[in-house]
Amino acid sequence: MTETVSEHGDEVRARRRQSPARIMLAGASGNFVEWFDFTLYGFSAVVIAATFFPADSGSSGLLATFAIYGVAFVARPAGAVVFGRIGDRMGRRTALSASVLLMGAATAAIGLLPSWSAIGIAAPILLMVCRLAQGFSAGGEYTGALTFGLEHAPPRRRMLWMAVVGSSTMLGAAGATLTIVVFQTVAGDAFAAGAWRWTFVFGGLLSLVGLLLRLGVDETPVFTELKEDGGARRPGLGRMLRERWRTMLVLLCFFGVVGVITHMFLGYMPTYLAQAGGISSSAALTVITGLTLFAAFVGPVFGSVADRVGRRPLVRAGAVGAVVVLVPAYLLIGTRSMVAIVFAMLALLIVVSLLGAGGMAVLEMLPADVRYTGMALPYNVAYALFAGTAPLVSQALVDASGSLLAPAFYATALALIALPVIFRAIPETRGSDLRTGVVTS
Known part of the structure; x- marks a missing residue:
C-alpha cells in the first residue's frame, strides 16, 4: 500500500514538472525579470542621473546615464557565448537558472549603491559594474527562454508557446512601469530622494521566484534526446561560425532593427514623451504601461x-512597418495630443510585435546542438551595437541637430537597409525538424 501511494505521488510530481502551464511560466519568469530590471533603469534615468552624477551636470549627467544603460549591452555577447555553451552542453534549464540568479543580484545591488555625494566618482563606476553584470546575465536569458519554450512545445503550437514566453518581455516592462508609478504615488517627493532604490531591490527579489520556477520543471525533450545521443558533447561554437556564418549575419541584421525600435520605446520613450509630447513623467509611464x-x-x-x-508573412509585415511607421508615429507624438500619442505608440508596438512573432522562427532554422548559442550570439551582438546605444544615440541626435524627429530618421534608415535582407534571407520554417533545423513539411 505504501509503495502504491509513493508511486502515485511520483506520478503526480512528474506530471506537474511536465505541465505546459508550468513550463511556459518557468521559461517566461526569468525573461520577465530581465525586462523588468532593464526597464526600471531606463524609466528611472532622471533620478539615477541625479543620484550617481554631480548635481550640476545637467544634460551631461543624463547622457552619461544613457551611456551606462548602453554599457550593459556590451557585456551581452560575452554572456551569450558563456550561457550559450552551458545551454548547448549542460542543458537549457541549467543556463537559464544561472542567468536569472545573476540578473537579480546585480539589480538589487543597484538599489543599494552609495550616491555621488557619498563616494564621488566611485558611484558611477560601481553602477557601471552592476550594469555589466546585468548585461552579461541577459546575454543568455531571452534566447534561452525561447529555446526552452520551443523545445517543449507541441509541433503545431510552437509559435504560440514562444509568443507566450516572448510576451513576458512586455509584461516585465509593464510590471516595471507599474512599480515605478506605485512607488512615485506612495513616496511622492521621497521617490527621487531615495525611495526609487526599493524598486531595484524588489526586482532583485523577483529573480528568486524565477529560479524556483525553473528548478521545478524538466529539461526539454529535444536536449534530453540530444544528450543521450552524445550530440551535446560536441563543440558547437566553432562549427556553427564556420558553417552558418551567413545565417549569423542575417540574424545580426534582423535583430539590429528589432533592438533599435524596442529600446527606443522602452529605454528612451519616457524621456522623449516629456521633450516632444509635453506630458508628465507619471502620465507617460501610465500610457506606456497600458x-x-x-x-x-x-x-x-x-x-x-x-x-x-x-512565419514569413508576419516578419515581412513587421519589416515593412518599421520603414513606413516610425516617422509618422514620431510626428504624431509631436502634436502633443494624447489621442495621437497613444495611437502612435500603439502603431510602434504592433510593428515590434509583428517582428517578434515572425522573428522567433529563426530558432527553428538552427540545429539543436547549437541552437542556444546560435541565436544568443547574433541577437546580443546586434543588441550591443544598436539596441543598447539607441537611447544614447537618440538623445545625442536630438541635441546635435535640434530636431525631435532625428531618432525616427535614424531608426527608419536602419530598417530600410535591413528590409531586403529580411525579405530574401529569412525562410519559412514551419514544420522544421527541431533536431536538425531542416524543414520536413
Whole structure:
C-alpha cells in the first residue's frame, strides 16, 4: 500500500514538472525579470542621473546615464557565448537558472549603491559594474527562454508557446512601469530622494521566484534526446561560425532593427514623451504601461496566426512597418495630443510585435546542438551595437541637430537597409525538424 501511494505521488510530481502551464511560466519568469530590471533603469534615468552624477551636470549627467544603460549591452555577447555553451552542453534549464540568479543580484545591488555625494566618482563606476553584470546575465536569458519554450512545445503550437514566453518581455516592462508609478504615488517627493532604490531591490527579489520556477520543471525533450545521443558533447561554437556564418549575419541584421525600435520605446520613450509630447513623467509611464500590457496580449495572437499561416508573412509585415511607421508615429507624438500619442505608440508596438512573432522562427532554422548559442550570439551582438546605444544615440541626435524627429530618421534608415535582407534571407520554417533545423513539411 505504501509503495502504491509513493508511486502515485511520483506520478503526480512528474506530471506537474511536465505541465505546459508550468513550463511556459518557468521559461517566461526569468525573461520577465530581465525586462523588468532593464526597464526600471531606463524609466528611472532622471533620478539615477541625479543620484550617481554631480548635481550640476545637467544634460551631461543624463547622457552619461544613457551611456551606462548602453554599457550593459556590451557585456551581452560575452554572456551569450558563456550561457550559450552551458545551454548547448549542460542543458537549457541549467543556463537559464544561472542567468536569472545573476540578473537579480546585480539589480538589487543597484538599489543599494552609495550616491555621488557619498563616494564621488566611485558611484558611477560601481553602477557601471552592476550594469555589466546585468548585461552579461541577459546575454543568455531571452534566447534561452525561447529555446526552452520551443523545445517543449507541441509541433503545431510552437509559435504560440514562444509568443507566450516572448510576451513576458512586455509584461516585465509593464510590471516595471507599474512599480515605478506605485512607488512615485506612495513616496511622492521621497521617490527621487531615495525611495526609487526599493524598486531595484524588489526586482532583485523577483529573480528568486524565477529560479524556483525553473528548478521545478524538466529539461526539454529535444536536449534530453540530444544528450543521450552524445550530440551535446560536441563543440558547437566553432562549427556553427564556420558553417552558418551567413545565417549569423542575417540574424545580426534582423535583430539590429528589432533592438533599435524596442529600446527606443522602452529605454528612451519616457524621456522623449516629456521633450516632444509635453506630458508628465507619471502620465507617460501610465500610457506606456497600458500599451505594453496590450502588446503582451497581441503577441500570443500573432504567434497563433504564425502557427496557421506561417512565419514569413508576419516578419515581412513587421519589416515593412518599421520603414513606413516610425516617422509618422514620431510626428504624431509631436502634436502633443494624447489621442495621437497613444495611437502612435500603439502603431510602434504592433510593428515590434509583428517582428517578434515572425522573428522567433529563426530558432527553428538552427540545429539543436547549437541552437542556444546560435541565436544568443547574433541577437546580443546586434543588441550591443544598436539596441543598447539607441537611447544614447537618440538623445545625442536630438541635441546635435535640434530636431525631435532625428531618432525616427535614424531608426527608419536602419530598417530600410535591413528590409531586403529580411525579405530574401529569412525562410519559412514551419514544420522544421527541431533536431536538425531542416524543414520536413
